[in-house]
Amino acid sequence: MIRIDTTLSRDSRTLLYDINNICEIYYVWVEDKMDMLLMIENLSGVGGYLALFMSVFICTATVFFVMPDTVIIFTAGHVGDPLLVGLVAGIASTIGELTTYFIGKGGEYVMKKHSKEGERYDHAQKLLLKHGFWAIPIFSLTPLPMDVIGLAAGVVRYDLKKFLLGVLIGKVPRCLILSYSGYLGLQVVISSFGF
Numbered sequence: 001m002i003r004i005d006t007t008l009s010r011d012s013r014t015l016l017y018d019i020n021n022i023c024e025i026y027y028v029w030v031e032d033k034m035d036m037l038l039m040i041e042n043l044s045g046v047g048g049y050l051a052l053f054m055s056v057f058i059c060t061a062t063v064f065f066v067m068p069d070t071v072i073i074f075t076a077g078h079v080g081d082p083l084l085v086g087l088v089a090g091i092a093s094t095i096g097e098l099t100t101y102f103i104g105k106g107g108e109y110v111m112k113k114h115s116k117e118g119e120r121y122d123h124a125q126k127l128l129l130k131h132g133f134w135a136i137p138i139f140s141l142t143p144l145p146m147d148v149i150g151l152a153a154g155v156v157r158y159d160l161k162k163f164l165l166g167v168l169i170g171k172v173p174r175c176l177i178l179s180y181s182g183y184l185g186l187q188v189v190i191s192s193f194g195f
Contacts, residue, residue, distance in 0.1 A: 052076050052085065053092040056175075060096030063103060063147050069093065073175050077182030086179035090172030097140075097167045100147045104154025128152045133166055140170020 052072070059069035073089045128135050128149060139149040146167075153163050 048080065049084065049088050052080075053088050056089045056092040057096045060093045060146075061099040063100050063151075070178060073178040074182035074185075077179030078186040082179040082183040083176070085182075086176030087172065089175035089179065090168065093171040093175060094164060094168045097146060097150050097171070098164075100150030101154040101158075101160070101163055104151035105157065106154070128156065128158065133162055136163060136166030137170035140167045141174045142170075 055072050056069050059072065069089070073085065076085045076089070136149060136153065138144070139146045150163075150167075
């Protein structure tokens with residue numbers, strides 16, 4: 001547990017405690033990520049897709065750490081039905097992005113003043129205000145830092161329904177591309193090397 005400065009406001013301390021709890025969950029998850037991948041390996045039943053959903057959700061719900069959702073979706077696409085994997089992962093990823101939105105909505109001061117990402121955050125907020133809705137699907141679809149746009153959307157109190165729609169428009173195609181890439185790409189590798 002980190003020691004939190006007591007001179008911060010109550011809301012800031014609560015946010016930092018929540019972030020600390022998320023970090024602790026992250027470390028537990030990292031220790032068990034191999035177990036999670038083994039559960040995903042058999043996507044024949046509901047349990048496998050539920051494990052996929054939870055894995056992708058956790059990966060996208062983390063704000064300050066990069067999590068390997070790309071690898072999980074790519075691998076799961078090879079093992080399971082790539083269409084179903086892409087849709088499940090896209091929905092889980094969309095829901096996971098709500099974390100950054102709500103952190104931005106509740107913690108503007110902490111994010112702006114105490115974040116190492118301050119300049120990127122300010123730039124993302126300007127992009128969101130300038131380009132509006134379409135900045136969200138573009139950041140969701142590409143490797144651009146979606147967390148920063150989510151934080152900015154929360155701070156400017158961007159409409160939650162529009163935010164979710166924009167994330168869904170970007171995340172589902174991204175996850176489908178990754179899933180089908182895993183399905184087709186790993187088949188080529190396996191057949192080429194005779195595994």
